[in-house]
Amino acid sequence: MNNSAPLVEMRNICKHFGGLQALTNANLDLYPGEVVGVLGHNGAGKSTLMKILAGAHTANSGEIMIGGKHAVINTPNDARAYGIETIYQELALCGNLDAPANLFMGREKQKWGFLQKRAMRRETEEALSRLNIRIKSLDTEVEMMSGGQRQSISISRAVHFDAKIIIMDEPTAALGMEESKKVVDLIKDMKSHGIGILWISHDIHEVYNFTDRIAIFHGGENVITAPTKEFTQDEIVSMIISGRPVNHEASA
Amino acid sequence: MNAYAKFRTYPLTWIVAVAVALGVVLSFASPYFFTAGNINNLMKQVSIVAVLAAGQGVVILTGGIDLSVGSVLALSAVTIGWLIKAGVDPVLATCCGLLMGTLCGFVNGFIVTRGKIPPFIVTLGMLGIARGMALVITGGVSYQILEPFFLVIGNSKFLGLPIPIYFVIVTYAVIHVTMHFTVFGRHIYAIGGDERVAGLEGINVNLEKLKVYTLSGFLAALAAVVMVGRLAATPPSVAEGVELQAIAAVIIGGISFTGGRGVVLTALVGALIMAMITNGLNILGISSFWQQVLIGIVIIAAVWIDNLKSAKR
Numbered sequence: 075m076n077n078s079a080p081l082v083e084m085r086n087i088c089k090h091f092g093g094l095q096a097l098t099n100a101n102l103d104l105y106p107g108e109v110v111g112v113l114g115h116n117g118a119g120k121s122t123l124m125k126i127l128a129g130a131h132t133a134n135s136g137e138i139m140i141g142g143k144h145a146v147i148n149t150p151n152d153a154r155a156y157g158i159e160t161i162y163q164e165l166a167l168c169g170n171l172d173a174p175a176n177l178f179m180g181r182e183k184q185k186w187g188f189l190q191k192r193a194m195r196r197e198t199e200e201a202l203s204r205l206n207i208r209i210k211s212l213d214t215e216v217e218m219m220s221g222g223q224r225q226s227i228s229i230s231r232a233v234h235f236d237a238k239i240i241i242m243d244e245p246t247a248a249l250g251m252e253e254s255k256k257v258v259d260l261i262k263d264m265k266s267h268g269i270g271i272l273w274i275s276h277d278i279h280e281v282y283n284f285t286d287r288i289a290i291f292h293g294g295e296n297v298i299t300a301p302t303k304e305f306t307q308d309e310i311v312s313m314i315i316s317g318r319p320v321n322h323e324a325s326a
Numbered sequence: 327m328n329a330y331a332k333f334r335t336y337p338l339t340w341i342v343a344v345a346v347a348l349g350v351v352l353s354f355a356s357p358y359f360f361t362a363g364n365i366n367n368l369m370k371q372v373s374i375v376a377v378l379a380a381g382q383g384v385v386i387l388t389g390g391i392d393l394s395v396g397s398v399l400a401l402s403a404v405t406i407g408w409l410i411k412a413g414v415d416p417v418l419a420t421c422c423g424l425l426m427g428t429l430c431g432f433v434n435g436f437i438v439t440r441g442k443i444p445p446f447i448v449t450l451g452m453l454g455i456a457r458g459m460a461l462v463i464t465g466g467v468s469y470q471i472l473e474p475f476f477l478v479i480g481n482s483k484f485l486g487l488p489i490p491i492y493f494v495i496v497t498y499a500v501i502h503v504t505m506h507f508t509v510f511g512r513h514i515y516a517i518g519g520d521e522r523v524a525g526l527e528g529i530n531v532n533l534e535k536l537k538v539y540t541l542s543g544f545l546a547a548l549a550a551v552v553m554v555g556r557l558a559a560t561p562p563s564v565a566e567g568v569e570l571q572a573i574a575a576v577i578i579g580g581i582s583f584t585g586g587r588g589v590v591l592t593a594l595v596g597a598l599i600m601a602m603i604t605n606g607l608n609i610l611g612i613s614s615f616w617q618q619v620l621i622g623i624v625i626i627a628a629v630w631i632d633n634l635k636s637a638k639r
Contacts, residue, residue, distance in 0.1 A: 128526075130525075130526055149528065150525070150526055150527060150528040151528040154528060160526075162526065166523045166526045166527055167520075167523060168515070168516045168519030168520045168523050168524065168586070169519060169520065170515060170518070170519035170520075170586040170587050171512075171515060171516060171519055175512060175515075175516070179516055179523075179524070179527040179528075179529065180516075180524070180527040180528030180529045181528060182509045182512055184508075184509050187508050187509055187510065188507055188508055188509075189507055189508060189509060189511075189512055191507075213332075
């Protein structure tokens with residue numbers, strides 16, 4: 075896997091909100107076709123790091139390289155231009171709008187400023203059916219839909235725009251069993267197409283089964299970045315809690 | 327969703343039904359209500375609030391509010407009057423008046439977005455500033471405007487309809503198309519739905535809000551042009567409190583005060599309903615004191631009914 079160039083390299087990222095140091099020299103890399111589990115407590119800095127990559131926050135210092143080249147990401151649209159799509163945990167959807175409006179939010183199909191509603195509707199239908207998602211009516215406000223349906227719209231939004239890098243913030247948290255399985259299948263499919271996925275999750279079991287590597291954060295710093303299978307699930311949990319890498323020599 | 331359900335849930339359907347019902351009731355109550363003269367009069371009365379309510383509706387759809395429209399109207403009117411008195415061509419003076427209102431709206435939007443100050447406070451400040459400036463410019467006196475350009479706007483008819491009505495029609499036509507068929511309109515609904523999400527999804531929230539407040543200022547100035555035509559004068563105290571009527575029209579129309587839901591056209595119907603109440607009670611010889619009570623009740627009832635409807639969904 076490491077024979078190809080990394081899709082993303084984040085080097086020495088620092089971010090503070092007023093006096094609060096959210097990230098200190100955080101590092102992360104991601105290779106094509108790889109799923110990296112980003113782990114840590116709430117407030118460990120993992121969501122902040124993801125938001126920096128997605129353009130929702132800007133770092134105070136540090137460097138981001140996309141495909142080996144220095145990248146400047148100041149806005150969500152900058153990130154999208156680099157092929158970075160984000161599926162937010164809090165489901166970044168507007169409840170008062172329908173599925174096509176949400177799918178194309180911020181990048182509406184247009185001609186001279188006028189919406190091309192029919193084209194967007196058709197593409198939404200295609201995007202949803204590609205993921206085997208059934209939605210009663212495309213005219214329904216998203217607020218009227220179940221958590222799973224909304225998550226599906228979020229995911230199809232990310233997939234539809236030919237992403238190279240997808241950030242998933244607890245993609246299965248709001249989902250039932252069947253829907254979760256669909257998401258996992260989808261992730262496998264994306265992997266095979268060479269898409270890199272950053273997966274934030276608290277579900278250790280899920281992470282253990284479906285990620286290639288893990289990056290653990292604690293107090294805004296990297297604890298460790300390593301292939302998932304070098305550790306047991308218990309060791310991963312203990313690293314998340316203690317913030318110290320497990321010493322294999324001692325246990326061996 | 328089938329066509330009937332779509333029709334039933336479309337925001338305009340109910341409010342138009344209410345307006346028609348009110349019209350029918352008033353027609354039965356008084357033989358003078360449904361006469362060409364009275365309807366013309368009614369439409370002229372409604373034109374200024376209606377134009378303001380269009381801008382207000384757009385602002386409220388973003389989740390904001392513009393309390394300054396009455397004062398901005400006055401400042402624009404006074405600008406026109408002052409320039410005409412100074413010997414400027416009336417058309418050029420009108421353009422300057424429109425520019426003045428647009429500038430006030432731009433300043434509102436600039437401060438709301440850059441200063442991160444709630445729109446209620448910013449536009450409350452502008453309410454004082456614009457009214458004060460109107461008084462400062464004129465020294466408190468009203469200019470008489472007898473230019474034919476304004477007399478035509480105020481008193482003439484075209485195809486049987488008073489000219490101010492055309493201001494209303496064009497305003498609402500343009501706003502309706504903008505809100506429902508353009509990217510800008512879509513962004514306004516997104517911002518009103520969830521501003522944070524709109525930002526995350528790459529909408530330039532500050533720029534779109536700046537445009538919205540600027541638009542509201544421009545429409546206040548447009549209403550000023552109609553006002554100058556109708557009054558043939560520019561008293562600096564004109565249109566005091568009219569912003570509350572515009573807000574009331576928007577609320578009665580059923581546009582959500584928290585933003586994101588509603589159709590701007592309903593504000594026009596809301597303005598018409600208010601005008602019909604005032605006009606109807608006048609014809610029936612009921613004290614104008616009661617009109618205020620009734621309109622107050624209608625405002626609260628409109629929102630209450632709306633809540634009941636959305637609870638059912």
